[in-house]
Amino acid sequence: MTERILNHKILGAIRHEFVPFKWNGETIYGVEGESLTAALLANGIRTLRTHEKDGKPRGLYCNIGHCSECRVTIGGEKNQRACLTPVKEGMSVKQQTELPHLVKGDDSHV
Amino acid sequence: MFDTIIIGAGPAGLSAAKILQESQKVLVLDEYFHAGGRLLGQLYEEEKGRWWNGLEIARRLIMETEGKSEIRLSTSVYNVELDDIYTVYTTAGVFKSRSLIIATGAREKSTPLPGWDLPGVMTVGAAQVLTNFSRVKPGNKGVIIGINPLSMVIAMELGYTDIEVAKICLPPKNKINDQTPKDAFETLVSLGNSAPSKFISFGTRVAGRVKPLHPAALKLFPKGGVKAMGLPISIKEKIIRINGTEKVESVTMQKTDSKGRPVGRKREIQCDFVCISDGLAPLSEIGSLLDLRHVYSEPLGGYVPLHSEMMETELPDLYVAGNVTGIENAKVAMYQGQLAAHRILGDEEAAICTLASINNERKNAKVKFHKDLIHGRETVEAMWKDLGKENV
Structure with missing residues (x-):
């Protein structure tokens, strides 16, 4: 589990205003304007997507x-870079998963 | 239509904007959602009690340019064309200008190793942004793979937040990486010479017994590494694998002799994050789009667009500034941005004065990214002058 650095030895203390947003339909909280990667990590979420081909977990x-x-x-917009996206109240973020195989097919992931 | 478009709102780009905006219509573009570039994470002690706080410097530059230059963030540039004027294609539309400054900075290089795609593995720069800018811990206990000025500085920064760094050591040898314990030792000693305060004082500790670059110094370097400034540095250990199923759980470490050959048994170190650091490389795709001639220079970090010490390129009204011209510190980048701006405005006196500041900073820089940096700069400048002769 990771955590926020509220008191920094050199940079000093910081205070946050938290806003709710959705991760895979579940409500979690982040700081408005911080990167999505930071907000998700602060919530203990490291796996941001599973690989399109082999389904293995990937993070920032x-x-x-x-x-x-x-x-x-x-x-609803795919392939957005979480690290370049600031958190906004109420935004809906979803993990991307393995893509269906072109020949074998597999609609469990669609 | 703008007088000048600047690609990159980091130390170089904003410093250029600050000068140009006094008499020009300026547009600054950046892909990130916050201006400041890599200043945002920088934090180190320059001299006892005197800190380089990149975030503060970025804030000042932003305050000085806000409202005077047009700054468009979260905007990616995907093409640039020259046809009398410059046309810049971005995710926020198409913009045109008479002059263009490429100030795109650098990217981090990585040496791949088994397990490097697990969540929890990241570049040292990623850990720096998380820790100092976002103020979120990358993890509680980390291992850093790669010994270079950047990884050492960031390891120290992690320490200011009580994030434990269990080990800083070398990557496995492969086709991309052939850094030996000797190379790493030289890097550490060179950092010791230009030590920002207490940086790597162990270099001199070893040197107390023998000269730093004497072969014996390397042999004397303890197998389990040394604690320098609270950093567990080991040049005779390599991380050969990162382990975990859903995320990083541990790394596998192999001890080596002074030539980098494996000695003894492997050992596992538990950790929840790993940073890979293989130095920085100039980010020069924009120059390639314009078909600029590039020069490979190892001391400068890789391919750089051929440019003069006055920041000019082969194309009219096209300038470069900052790390895209070679890897150096943010102070040099700021001066380079100023220099490009003075050249665009035709202020010869200010340009020469700024060039002197660059040379001065380069000579006295506390952290040198490459020992042959000045030589690399001279080589590029000589090639630029040769180009001038070709054209005559």
């Missing part, structure tokens, strides 16, 4: 928009 990697590992679906 570079956290500044270069690697695209943190792709999530926001308000």
Whole structure:
């Protein structure tokens, strides 16, 4: 479990105003304007998507928009980089999952 | 239509905007939702009691440019064309300008190793942004793979928040990475020479017995590493694998001799996050879109667009500034942004003065990203001058 750094030895103390938003339909809380990767991590959520092909868990990697590992679906729009997206009250964020196999098919993931 | 478009709202881009906005219509574009670039996470002690607080410096630059320059955040640039004027295609529309400054900064390099795709594995830069900017712990106990100035500085920053760093050591040897304990030792010693206050004082501790670069110094380096400034640094240990099912649970470590050859048994270290750090590389895709000639320079971090010390490029009214020209500290990036702005305005006197500041900062920088940096700069400048002769 990770946690927020409310008192920093050099940078000092910080106070937050929390707002609710949805992660896979469940209400969790983040700080308005902070990155989604930070808000999810502060809620103990490390797996942001499962890999399109093999379904293995993936999390944030570079956290500044270069690697695209943190792709999530926001308000129905797919492949949004969570690290570049600030938290807004009421936003709906969903984990992306394994894609159906082109030949074998598999509608359990659609 | 803008006079100048600046791609990148980091130290270089904002410093350029601050000067240009006095007489020009300026647009600054950045992909991130907050201006400041990588200043946002920086925090280190320059001298005893004097801190470099990047977040504060970013805030000041933002305050000085807000309302005077147009700053568009959360905006990605996906194409640039030159046809008398510059056309910049972005996710927020198409913008045109007479001059263009590329100030895109750098990206972090990573040496892949088994398990590096597990949640909980991240770059050191990611951990820095989380810790100092978002103020969320990347985890409670971490291992850092990669010994270089960036990983050392960030390891210290994690310490200010009581995040435990269990080990800082080398990555496994593979086709991409061939850093030996000797290379790592030289990196540490070079940091010791330009130590920001207490940085890596152990270099001199070993050197108390033998000269730092004497072969014996490396042999004397303890197998289990040393504690320098609270950092458990080990140049004779390599992380060969990251373990876990849903997320990081541990790493597997192998002790080596001074040549990097495995010695003894493997050991597991429990941790909940891992940082991979393999240094920085200039982010020069925009230059490639414009078909700029690039030069490979190891001391500068990789491919850089061919440019003059005055920040000019081969194309008219196209300038570069900051880490896209080579990996250096944020102070140099700020001066480079100012220099590009002075050149655009044709202020020769201010440009020469700023160039002197750059050379001065480069010589006295506390943290040197590469020991041959100045040589790398001279090589690029010589190539630029040769280009001038070709064109005559």
